[in-house]
Amino acid sequence: MENKLVSSWWKNVQSLPENYKFPLDQRPGEPIDPLKHSTPIIDLTTHEDGGYAQPAILEQIIKASQDFGYFQVINHGISEKLLEETIGVLKEFFNMPAEEKAKYYYTGDPNSKCKLYTSSYNYQNEDKHCWRDTLAHHCHPLQDNLPFWPEKPTHYREVISAYSIETRKLITKILDVISEGLGLEKGYFGGELSKVQMLSANYYPPCPDPNLALGMHSHCDPNLLTILLQDSHVYGLQIFKNGKWIAVEPIPNAFVVIIGCQLQIISNDRLKSVIHRAVTNSKETRICVGNFVIPSSDCHIEPASELVKKTTNIAAYKSYQYKEFLHAYEIKHGDFEALLQSYKL
Ligand SMILES: O=C(O)CCC(=O)C(=O)O
Numbered sequence: 487m488e489n490k491l492v493s494s495w496w497k498n499v500q501s502l503p504e505n506y507k508f509p510l511d512q513r514p515g516e517p518i519d520p521l522k523h524s525t526p527i528i529d530l531t532t533h534e535d536g537g538y539a540q541p542a543i544l545e546q547i548i549k550a551s552q553d554f555g556y557f558q559v560i561n562h563g564i565s566e567k568l569l570e571e572t573i574g575v576l577k578e579f580f581n582m583p584a585e586e587k588a589k590y591y592y593t594g595d596p597n598s599k600c601k602l603y604t605s606s607y608n609y610q611n612e613d614k615h616c617w618r619d620t621l622a623h624h625c626h627p628l629q630d631n632l633p634f635w636p637e638k639p640t641h642y643r644e645v646i647s648a649y650s651i652e653t654r655k656l657i658t659k660i661l662d663v664i665s666e667g668l669g670l671e672k673g674y675f676g677g678e679l680s681k682v683q684m685l686s687a688n689y690y691p692p693c694p695d696p697n698l699a700l701g702m703h704s705h706c707d708p709n710l711l712t713i714l715l716q717d718s719h720v721y722g723l724q725i726f727k728n729g730k731w732i733a734v735e736p737i738p739n740a741f742v743v744i745i746g747c748q749l750q751i752i753s754n755d756r757l758k759s760v761i762h763r764a765v766t767n768s769k770e771t772r773i774c775v776g777n778f779v780i781p782s783s784d785c786h787i788e789p790a791s792e793l794v795k796k797t798t799n800i801a802a803y804k805s806y807q808y809k810e811f812l813h814a815y816e817i818k819h820g821d822f823e824a825l826l827q828s829y830k831l
């Protein structure tokens with residue numbers, strides 16, 4: 487079972503196995519160079535009193551979330567050391583011997599609290615596999631979830647605890663700016679809307695033929711908001727805009743913030759959920775650590791009534807429970823437009 491993990495066998499192959507070669511229409515192709523494109527980068531430097539150094543932050547975040555559905559944040563307050571340790575301990579995890587990783591291998595048990603899998607949860611039924619392994623577990627509340635995390639590498643729990651606490655603070659800060667920008671009360675996205683926090687770390691080893699393979703399929707994130715920590719210099723993330731794939735420049739120590747489907751719906755289409763994917767490269771391993779803020783499964787979701795009242799007065803989406811949306815997402819997540827359409831009023 488454990489030998490399926492690409493992190494355990496990629497060094498033994500010279501060419502890409504057939505079941506990793508995607509059909510022509512799904513192959514990566516040449517993305518648009520990010521440097522020819524205005525990537526939204528937002529500086530979160532704060533004054534001593536906690537206020538932002540740049541007064542325009544609110545408008546910048548809302549504009550980037552409207553126009554792109556994603557942005558990058560720099561000077562966010564999380565130490566470089568912690569970010570390096572986080573990437574480092576995850577690299578160590580995926581580089582452990584196959585027998586050690588086998589303890590966490592996902593066997594299809596939906597109750598397992600720490601899942602290590604390759605390509606997707608649906609490996610058995612896939613026609614083609616993605617060139618990646620993923621380690622996923624919940625991280626909030628910390629004390630309830632920590633006992634299920636990997637015990638090795640020995641400093642995994644210490645580093646990832648600190649990382650989870652710091653990223654939750656940053657996410658809360660960003661969500662507070664978004665709520666203010668949308669004219670909603672402070673803390674609007676707290677409580678049930680952001681009850682769950684999940685870490686999902688992706689490991690993409692060097693791929694023998696990156697032109698034929700994919701690291702992660704094109705998708706939108708079904709949750710509220712995601713922040714991604716990328717390896718400091720390895721390209722891989724791409725976003726889809728105006729019919730084209732654009733590479734997202736890896737900026738050292740920055741986070742990529744991705745607007746999830748729930749934020750698009752709650753904001754009544756003011757903010758956009760971005761379609762994105764990951765490609766591979768032949769030279770370097772890439773790690774991308776995702777932190778997903780997720781509503782509780784019973785949480786009722788609908789366009790925020792205060793926002794609807796202040797704007798069009800017409801809610802674009804019906805109300806539903808988050809678990810219903812997630813179920814629909816699992817069935818048709820490749821077709822983002824159809825998914826959102828099915829919730830339109
Ligand atoms: O590896 C990446 O850059 C993409 C990760 C991602 O989109 C996800 O985990 O949902």
Ligand SMILES: [Fe+2]
Nearest residue numbers: 705706707762
């Ligand atoms: Fe994603």
